[in-house]
Amino acid sequence: MFKKSKPLRVFTVTDTQSSIAKELGISRQALNMHLKKLRELGFLRTGRGFIDLTERAVQLLGRQSGEAIIVLRIEPSKRLHIYSALSNLPVEKVYRVTGDVDVIIHVSQPLLEEVLNRINTLEGVRETRTYVVIETIK
Structure with missing residues (x-):
């Protein structure tokens, strides 16, 4: 399995969902709905205490990730x-x-x-x- 894997560059956000929601001026529940949709589209990976922006998200934002x-x-x-x-x-x-x-x-x-x-x-x-x-x- 490891031989078939490839290393990824990941951009991680460690702010709490509450602080992100507050910064965006939306409720935590609304943020969760947005995160779920972005996760389904392949732009994010989320877990307990982190949000990872995928290569796809970085490209969409116009940032080179090379x-x-x-x-x-x-x-x-x-x-x-x-x-x-x-x-x-x-x-x-x-x-x-x-x-x-x-x-x-x-x-x-x-x-x-x-x-x-x-x-x-x-x-x-x-x-x-x-x-x-x-x-x-x-």
């Missing part, structure tokens, strides 16, 4: 400072690697510009290269 990869070359004398700063970025993963690059960053495409802007403020970054994923083959 992935991007950023590779960095850094000055060795600044590496510890840069590693510390990178650990605070809103990214999927940060890898320290061997070879002709020093760091590989896996980031959600909607956050790409923000992440690149923050990287550009770091002293000691020699080079950045960015690759946007257009298709996952496997």
Whole structure:
């Protein structure tokens, strides 16, 4: 079963239904009816204490949900400072690697510009290269 599965990027809302209903200016019962319909249409998954927006919902909202990869070359004398700063970025993963690059960053495409802007403020970054994923083959 696991071999047939695929990883999903999920956007989760953890606010209570009461607080969401209040924010929207509707009753909790009305919110439940809307959530049920959105769940039936495949836009949401819900459970105790969470509401997940599906890929379908993210696409409908016009948000790209793709992935991007950023590779960095850094000055060795600044590496510890840069590693510390990178650990605070809103990214999927940060890898320290061997070879002709020093760091590989896996980031959600909607956050790409923000992440690149923050990287550009770091002293000691020699080079950045960015690759946007257009298709996952496997």
